[in-house]
Amino acid sequence: MSETEQILRTEYSEIMQKSYIDYAMSVIIARALPDVRDGLKPVQRRTLYDMYELGIRYDKPYRKCARIVGDTMGKYHPHGDSSIYDALVVMAQEFKKGMPLVDGHGNFGSIEGDGAAAMRYTEARLEKITQEAYLADLDKDVVDFGPNFDETEKEPLVLPVKVPNILINGAEGIAVGMATSIPPHNFGEVIEGVKAYMKNPDINTEQMMQYISGPDFPTGGIVVNKDDLLQIYSTGMGKIKIRGRIEIEQVKGGKERIVITEIPYTMIGAGIGKFLNDVYNLVETKKTTDIVDISNQSSKEGIRIVIELKKGANATQLCNLLYKKTRLEDTFGVNMLAVAEGKPETMGLVPIIRHHVNFQYEIATRKYTTLLKKELEKKEIQEGLIKACDVIDLIIEILRGSKNIKEAKACLVEGETGAIKFKSEASKKQASELHFTERQATAILEMRLYKLIGLEIEALLKDHDTTLKNIAEYEEILNNRSAMAKVIIKELDAFKKEYAQERKTTIENGAEIVLEEPKVEEMDVVFLMDRFGYARTIDVTAYERNKEAADSENKYVIICKNTDKIGIFTSQGQMHLLKVADLPYGKFRDKGQPIDNLSNYNSSEENLIFVASLEQMRLHKMLFATKTGMLKMVDGAEFDVAKRTTAATKLSDGDEVIKIGFYEEEMHLIMQSKKGMFLRIEAGSIPEKKKGAVGVRGIRLAMGDELEEVYLMQAGENIVVPLKGKELELNRLRVGNRDTKGVKHT
Template identity: 75%
Template sequence: MAENREQIIRTEYSEIMQKSYIDYAMSVIIARALPDVRDGLKPVQRRTLYDMHELGIRYDRPYRKCARIVGDTMGKYHPHGDSSIYGALVVMAQDFKYGMPLVDGHGNFGSIEGDGAAAMRYTEARLQKITQQAYLADLDKDVVDFIPNFDATEKEPSVLPVKVPNILINGAEGIAVGMATSIPPHNLGEVIDGVIAYMKNPDITTEEIMEYIPGPDFPTGGIVINKDELVSIYESGNGKIKLRGKVEIEPMKGGKERIVITEIPYTMIGANIGKFLNDVYSLVETKKTSDIVDISNQSSKAGIRIVIELKKGADAQNLCNLLYKKTRLEDTFGVNILAVANGKPETMGLVSVIRHNVQFQYELATRKYTTLLKKEQDKCEIQEGLIKACDVIDLIIEILRGSKNIKQAKKCLITGETEGIKFKSKLSEKTASMLHFSERQATAILEMRLYKLIGLEIEALMAEHEETLKNIARYEEILGSRSVMAKVIIRELKALKKEFAHPRLTVIENGKAAVYKEKEIEAVPVVLLMDRFGYVKTVDNSVYERNKEAADSENKQIVPCMSDGKICLFTDDGQLHLVKVSDIPYGKFRDKGIPVDNISNYDSSTENIVYITALESIMDKKLLFVTEQSMCKLVAGSEFDVSKRTTAATKLQEGDKILYLAVAELETTLVLRSQKNYFLRFATEDIPEKKKGAVGVRGMRLGDGELLTDVWQLNNEKEEIIMIKEKAVHLNRLRIANRDTRGVKK
C-alpha cells in the first residue's frame, strides 16, 4: 500500500503575506466597499434588491418582514453577517440619506437625529416603484450576465440593469483598503437631463454639463456656498463642498428675535445634531456669546426645526456667523468620486461617470432588443407556419389520420416523407411530399387546437403576424442604428423623469465668508486671584478691597488688570502663556474659579509659573530676566504683546531655567547669590536690553556646576537682611562691584 506523503513547498514568508494582503485588499475594494459605476451599487445592496425582486416583494404587493428578506439574501447570495445586510436595507429606505430611496420601509427605520432602526423582526419592506421600473426591469431579457453565487447553487446578476446613473442620484460612501469613496447625491431630473445632453453631444465639457447638473442635491436641503469651486471638483472627481444649514430669523414678542434652523447640512444628520446642540451650549458656557437665552430641538416628522432664542437687542445675523464658524452649521463634504469601472477602482469626473453609464445603457439596450428580436423572429416563424397550415389544413388532417404515430406525421410535415402514411388519393400523397415546414412550425401545427380554425381566429392570427413583422422591423432598426437606439433610451429616460423627478432641495450659490464681530467688552478694573491649587477667578475691585485681608492670605497671586485685557503667565522653562481676562470666570469672592490649565496652554505638571502680570501694566516697562545659570537681560514689555496663546518669552541654554523675573526698577541694584554663598551686587543699569529671543549676558561668574539660588532687586528705601549660619548679612551694605565677577563669600 502506497504511503501518503505531504509535499512541503518552501517559500518566503513575506511573499505569502504580500500576496494574501493584496488578495484581501482587492476583495474588499471590488466585492464589498466600492460601488460599481454602472449601477452605483455595492454587492450587498445589489443582492438585497435582487432577492426582493425574486421574492416578488414589489411596490404594488404587501410588505414582507425584513427578517425574511435578510435571511433569504444571506442564505442565497451574501454569506456574511445579517447586520450588514439589514444595515444596507435600512439605509436604502431612509429618505434623509438617499436622494431617491430604493426600498419602501414600513415601521421604525431610524431618524435623521441618529436613532437606530428597530430590529428586523419588527420592520417590513418592499421595493419602491422606481426600483422596480428603473433598476430591476428587463432582468428576464438577458440584459446582464448572471454568475454563480458563493456555493454555486443559485445564479445572481453581476450588475443590475439600472437605467439611470444611480451612483450620482443616491451617491455612495465606503472605506476600502487604502482608498475611500464619497459621492454626494444629486437630483434625478437634473441627472437625466445631463445624460441626455451627453448622448446628444459626447464631446460635452464639465462646464457645459453642469448647466444641467449644477451641483449636488442633498435630501436634507441646505445651501452649497462654494459654487465657483464646483467645476474643478466635478472635473477632477476630488474636492470639498462647503455646506450651510438654512437659517431663518423670526421676530418674537417684546422686540426679541429667534434663529430657526429649518434645514441642516447633509453631514450633520445622525448624532451630529446632538453634537451641534452641545456646541451651542458650549458657546454660552465659555462666554463666546451671551446673547443666547435658550435652545430647543422642535424637529418632527414635518421636518427640522431647531430654535435658538436670543436676548433683546442681540445681533441675530452676527450670531448666525458665529454658529457658522464655531459649529457644524457650516461644514464640508469631502468629494471623492471613486468607483469600480471595468473591474478596477477608478477616480473619475462627472462627465466620465455619465460616459460609463451611457455605454452601459447602450449595452443593455443592445442585449435587450437582440433578445426581443430573437423572440419575435421565433414567433414569426411559428405564425408563418400556422398561416401556411390553414391553407392546407385538410391535407394536414389527412396526414394525421393516416399516420401511425406523431413522429411519422411530424417527419412528413418537415421533410415531405410519405412512406407508411395512408392517403385518400395519390394527389394528396404527392402534395404531402412537397411539404417543408420547419421543426418549430411542425411542433406548433401538431399542438394547434381546433378552435384556431375559426375564421375570426385566423384573422387574429394574421393581425398578430402583421404586428410581429412590425416589431421585427422596429427591433432591427434599433439594433442597426445607434442614433435610433439613442432616441429609444432618451424616451425611456424622459418617461422616468416625468414620473419620478422632484424639485431641487439644495440651494447652490457663492456665499459670503462668515465674519463674526465680537462684542466690545466694557473695560473695567478687576483683580485676578489665584489660589495655591492654581484656580483662578476675577472679582470687582470693590469686592477685593472689602475682602483684602482674606484675599491676601488665601491666594498666592493677586494681579490688578482690566476686564478686556490679557494676563501674562511666565514659566520657568522660558514660555509665555497669554490668557484673556474675559476667559477667566468673573464672580463672587467665594466662588471656586477654574484651573488655569483649562483656559491656557499652561501645564502645571511640567512647568512652574515664575511671574504673573497684566499685559497692559508692562507695555511701557522693561522686564528683568535672571536664570539659574546667571544669564541676565532686560526686555521691553511691548515685545510680549503677541497674538499667539503661547510663545517663547526668552531663549535658554541647555538645562537652564528662569530663576527671577520682575519689572526692572530705575536706580536699583541687583544682588545674586550662588549655591556656595557667593554674593555679587551690581547696578541694574549694567544689564543690557535685549530682544526676547536672546540668551542675555552673564551676571555672576559661577564655579563648575554651580547655580544661582536667589536674586534681589534693591532700592535705598528698604533694607534687606538675610541669615546665613546664624549670621546676618545686610544686602544693602554689600560693596557694589562689576557685573561678570565672582563676588564675595559669606
Template identity: 70%
Template sequence: MSQSEREQIIRTEYSDVMKKSYIDYAMSVIISRALPDVRDGLKPVQRRTLYDMYELGIRYDRPYRKCARIVGDTMGKYHPHGDSSIYDALVVMAQEFKKGMVLVDGHGNFGSIEGDGAAAMRYTEARLAKISQEAFLSDLDKDIVNFVPNFDETEKEPEVLPVRFPNLLVNGAEGIAVGMATSIPTHNLGEVIDAVKAYMKNNAITTKQLMKYIKGPDFPTGGIVVNQDDLLGIYETGTGKIKIRGKVETEEGKGGRKRLVISEIPYTMIGSGIGKFLNDVCALVETKKTSDIVDISNQSSKEGIRIVIDVKKDADVENLKNMLYKKTKLEDTFGVNMLAVADGRPETMGLRRIIEHHVDFQFEIATRKYQTLLRKEQEKREVQEGLIKACDVIDLIIEILRGSRSVKDAKACLMYGITDSIHFKTKVSEKMAKLLSFTERQATAILEMRLYKLIGLEMEALVKEHEETVEKIARYEKILNDYDEMSSVIIEDLNRLKKEYAVKRKTSLENAEEIVLKEKKIEEQEVVFLMDRFGYAKTVDASVYERNKEAADAENRYVIRCMNTGKICLFTGQGRMHQIKVMDLPHGRFRDKGQPVDNVSNFDSTKEDIVFLVQEDLLGEEKLLFVTKDGMIKLVDGKEFIVSKRTTAATKLQDEDELRTVCPVQGADYVVLQTVNGYFLRFPAGEVSEKKKGAIGVRGIRLQKKDEVEAAFVFSEGEDIRAVYKEKEVVLNRLRIGKRDTQGVKQRT
C-alpha cells in the same frame, strides 16, 4: 517527487512584497468597497443589498420584512464584510435627510436628522422603494447586465444594476478609500433628467449649457448655496468647494421682541452638527461675544427643522445673523470631489463626463434589452408560423402522428420528411410528408399542440397574435438599427420617471456677499486668573480678588493678574506649551466653579501635568530656565514662546525624561537644584547656557543612581530663600556655592 522539487523558495526584496500587497489591498478597497460605480452610482454593499431584497421578493407592494433577515441573507450570499456595514448602508438608503431619492422604504426607527442612530436591525423592517424596483431593478431577466459569481461562486450577482437615471448625481456619494476619497453632492432628479435628454439630443453640449438644466446641488436639507459663480468650475473639473448656509427667517415674538428661526440647515450639519451648533450659540453668550441672545430652543420635529433664537428687543438682528454665519457651522463648506469607478478604475469626472458615461450605459442596456426581446419575438414568430402552416395540413400531420411508433419518428418526419418508420394510409400522404420541413422548434410546438387550438376562433387568435409579433419584431429592429429611435425610447422612459418621481428643488442658489461682522470692541481691563488644584479655571475682577485675597490664594494653585484680552501660557511636564485665551474662560463671581482648562485648550489632564503658568505678555521680557527630571538645564528667550498656535513644543526631551519646572530668571544671581534623595547644588546663574527651545540643554547636576531632580529655585544675592526637605528647613542662600554639573551637597535629615 523529492522534497526539494516540492518546495520552492522565492527570494525577493521585502519592500517589493509590501508594495505589491499594499497596492492590491488599496485597489480592492477602491473598487470593491469604498467608491461607487459611475453607471449605477452605487457602492458594492448598496448594490448587493438592493439586489438581495429584490431576490427575496421584498417589493414595494408587498409586506415589510425584518432588516436582520435582509442583512443576514446579503452577508451570506453576496457581501462577506460584516453585518454592521450592510445595515449601515441599508439605513442610509432609507434616510430621506441624507439621500436625494430614498431607495429603501423603512418601517421603524431609522434614526433622525439630529444624529440619533437607527434601532437594532432585529427591530426595524424594510422593503424596496417603488423607484428602486422600477428604475434600478427592472428588466434584470432580459440579460441587460452581466452577472458574475459571488465570493464563493455559489450564487450569481449583477455586476452593475440597470439604473435608468444618473443616480451618482441624484443621490450623491461619500466614501473614503485608500489614498483617495469621494464626495459628490445630491442633485434634483427632474433637473438631472432634463440634462441627460439635452445631452442625448446634442452630445457636443458644454458643461455651461448643461447647467441651464442642472442649476447646482440640491441637498435634502435645503439651505442656500452662496457661491453660485463657482459652480461652473466645480462641474468642469469635478473638484471644488461649495459654500452652504442655513435658511434664517425673522419672526415677531411677544412684547415686540424678534426671534431668529432656522428652518433649513447646511447638509454638513446633519447629525451631531445640530447639537454642536446649539452649544456654539451658547458659547457666544458665555464668552460675551454677544449679549443679544435671550434664549435658544430646538423645536424640530418630523415636519422639519425649527431652531428658535429669542433676541433682545433692541438687538441688531442682521448683525446677529451674520455672527451666526461667521462663528458657527450655520455657514459651512461642502468639499466636492466627484470620484467614481469608470471602466474599472477610479476617475475624477466633471458633470458632462458623468452624464456621458450614463448615456453610454443606457444605450448599452437598451441594446441588450431589445436584442433579448427581439430574439424572443423571433422565436415566437417561428413557432406561430409553424402552427399556422401545420393547421393548413392538419389532416396529414394527424396521419403522421397516428402512423408513428415514437415521438422521435414523428419529429424526424416533420423536420426532414423521413417516412421510413411511419405507416401511411395512401401513397399520396407519404409523398406529401416527404416534403415537410418544419424547424425543430416548430416541430416541438406541433407535437405539444392541443386539439382545442384547431377551433376556428383559436386559429383567428393565432393569426392575430402572429401579426402582433411581426409588428413587434419590426419595431425592435427599428429601435436597434436607428439611433434616434432608441434615443426616443430612452427619453420616453426618462419622462415617465420624471413625471412620477421628480420633486421641487429644495436648495436655493445665489451669489451672496462675504459676511461682514461688526464685533463689539472689547473693553480691555485687568482681571485675575484663578485655577484650583483640580484644573478648573476662571477669571474675576481685580476688585473681587482683593476682597477675597486670602481665600483665593489658599484655595487656588495658580493666581495670575492679566488682561482680559491676553493669553495664559501653560507649560507641561511632557515638554509642550498650550495657550488659553483669557476671554474663553468664564468670568464672574468668586465662588463660581470655573471650567476645566481641557475645555478651552488642547491640554489633556489625563496625559499631561502642569509645571508652570505665565501671562503671555511677560514672556517677551523674560529668560526662562528649563529644568528636567534627569538634570538637564538651559535658558530660553521668552520671545520664542510668543506664537499663534494653540499648542507648540516647549522643549526637546530625551527618552523617558520629563520637564520638572520652568522659572523666570530675569535678575537672578543663583540657581539651586534639589534632588529627591536630598542633594542640593547651588551655582551661579551665569553658568547656564542660553539655547533655542528645540535644544536638549546641558547637564545641571550629576545625579546618583535612582535619583532625579525634584525642584529648582532661583534668587538674587542677599535674598533670603528657604526650602523644606523632609520637614527640615534649608536656607538656600547659605548653601556652599559650587559649579554646574557637580554632585552638590547632601542634606542630613
C-alpha cells in the same frame, strides 16, 4: 511530512505586502466604494436584488426587515447583519437620500440622530422607482450574473439602473487609503443632464452645469460658493460651503425670533444636538447676551429650531454669529470616487454621466438583442403554424398514418414518407415536399385543434403582423444608435414626469460672513488658578478684600488685563495660550473651569510647571532649566505668538523642563542634583538663546545623576533647603562657574 507536502520559503515582508494589497483591493472594490454604473455598493445591490427575488414589490405587503436581512446574508452578503440592516435603513431615509429606494414601515430613525428600531420590529418593501428604474429587465440578460460566495446562487454583478443613481443619491464610503463623498443631486436636473450629453457627447462641464446647477440636498439649505462648483465638478474634488436657512419672525412686544427651517446636510444626526449645545455655550461664555431661549420644535413636517431674542437685539448680527461660531455654516467635502471598469477612479461630472450613458447603451443593446431573438423564434413558429393551416388535411393524414411521433416529425422536417401510410400517392408526394424547421414541427405537433377555428387563425395572422413590426422596430434600434438614444430618452422623460421634484437647495454666491466682535472695555482683573487646575478671573477690588484667602488657596495669582493671554508652560517644553476673556469672570467664591477645557493643555498627559501672563513675559527675560542640566535665557517677547500651542524650548531625548522663571538683575541660580551636588552661579552668566534652541550646560553631572531642583534667588535673599534632617542656607554657598561639577552637600 508526506511526499505531496513541501515547504515554500519566502520573504515575510513580501507576504505581508501582498496580503495587505489583496485586503485593500477587496475593501475598495467589494465593500466601500460604489460602482459608477449603478451607483450602488455591493451591500446595497445585494439587498435590493434579494427584495426583488423575494417578491417584496411596491404593490405587495411589507415584509419584516429581519427576513430581508437574513435572506441577503445567507444568499449573497456573508458579513454582519448590522451592516446589511444599516444599508437598508439608509436607503429608506428620505432625509439622507435624494430618492429613497426602499419604502420603510415603522421606526427608521430620525434626522436628529435617533436610531432605527431593531430589524425584528420594522418592515420594508421596494419603492416603485426602484422596481421600474433599478430592477426592471433583469430577466432580459441585460447584465452579467456571477456566483455568490458559496456558488449556490447567482447574483447580478451590477443592477440595470436606468437613471444616474450615483448623482441622484450620492455616496459616502471609507475604503483603505481612499474615501468617497458624492453629494445628492436633483432627479429632474440629472435626467436633463443625461439627455444633454446624449445629444452632444462633446459637452463640457460648464455647459453641463446649465442643466445640473449643483447639489440638491434632501435637507435643503443654501450652497454659498456657487463660483467654486465649476472647479469641483471639473476635477471631482473640492469643498461645498452650505448654510442652514434662517427666517426672522416678529413677535408681540416688538421682539424678534430667529427660526431655523433648514439645516446643512452635514448636520444630520448628532449635529443638531451639537448645534444646540454650541448656542448654549455662546450664551454661557457671554459671546452674546441677546438670546433669551432656544427650543427645538422640529417634527415630521420639518425642521424648526426657534431662538428667542430679547427686545432690541440685532437679529442680523446674531445670524452672522451663528453661521461663524456653529455648524449652521459647514463644508461638505466632495471626492467623487467610484469604481469604473474595475478600478477606483476620481471623476468629474461629465465623465460620470459618460459612464452612465455608455452603460445605458449596453443595457439597451442586450435588452433588444434578447427581445429580437425571442421575436424571431416567435416569427418562425408563427410562420410554421400559418403554413400548417394551409395544408392541415395533409398534416392530419401524416399524423394518422404514423406509428410514433418520431416518424411524424421526420416527415414534417425532412419529408421522409417511407414509414407512413397515406391514402393516396398524391398525398405521399405532397408530404415528401414538406420542409418545416425543428421548432415549427414541434409547435405543429403540440398545436391544439381549436387553433383551426377561423377566428383563431385570424388572431394568429394578427400576432404575426405584430411580431414582424416588433422585429423591424428592434432591428432599427439595434442598427441605429440615434433610434436607441430616442428609446432611452423617452424612458428618461417618463421617469422625470413621474418622479421629479422641485429643487430644495438654493445655490448662490453668499457674502462672506463678517463678524463684528463687540469691543471689550479693557480693565485689570486677577487670574486665579488652584492646584487642581481650575481657573477663573475676579475683580481687583474683590481680590484685595480676600487677598489672604486668595493667595493661600491658589497656586497661581496673576494681575493682568482682561484682553491679555495666559501662557501655560509644561515639562514637555510646550506653551499653551489661553485668552483671559475665555475664563469665567465672577465672584470670589465662584468655581472656575479646568484649563484643559479652555486651552490645548491636557492634564492627563502633561505636567504644568509655570504660568504667566503675556504682558509679564513681554517685560522679562525668562530662564529655562532641564533635568539634564541644560540652561538658557529667552526674551519673553518670543512667546507672543498667534498659535494656541507652540514649542517653548527644544529638548533632547528623555529630557524635560524642571524650572522656568523670570530673570531679575543680580539674580543667582542654584542647581541641586539627586546625588546631593549643588552649584550656585550668577544668572546673568547664562547666555540668551532663541526659544527653539536647546541651551547650554549649566552643571556637569555624574553618570546616572540629574537635576532635582533649581532655585532662583534675589540679591540679599536667603533660601533654606531641608537636606537629610538638616537645613542648608543657599546664600552660604560659594558662587561658582557655569559648567562645573559643583559641591557635594550631605
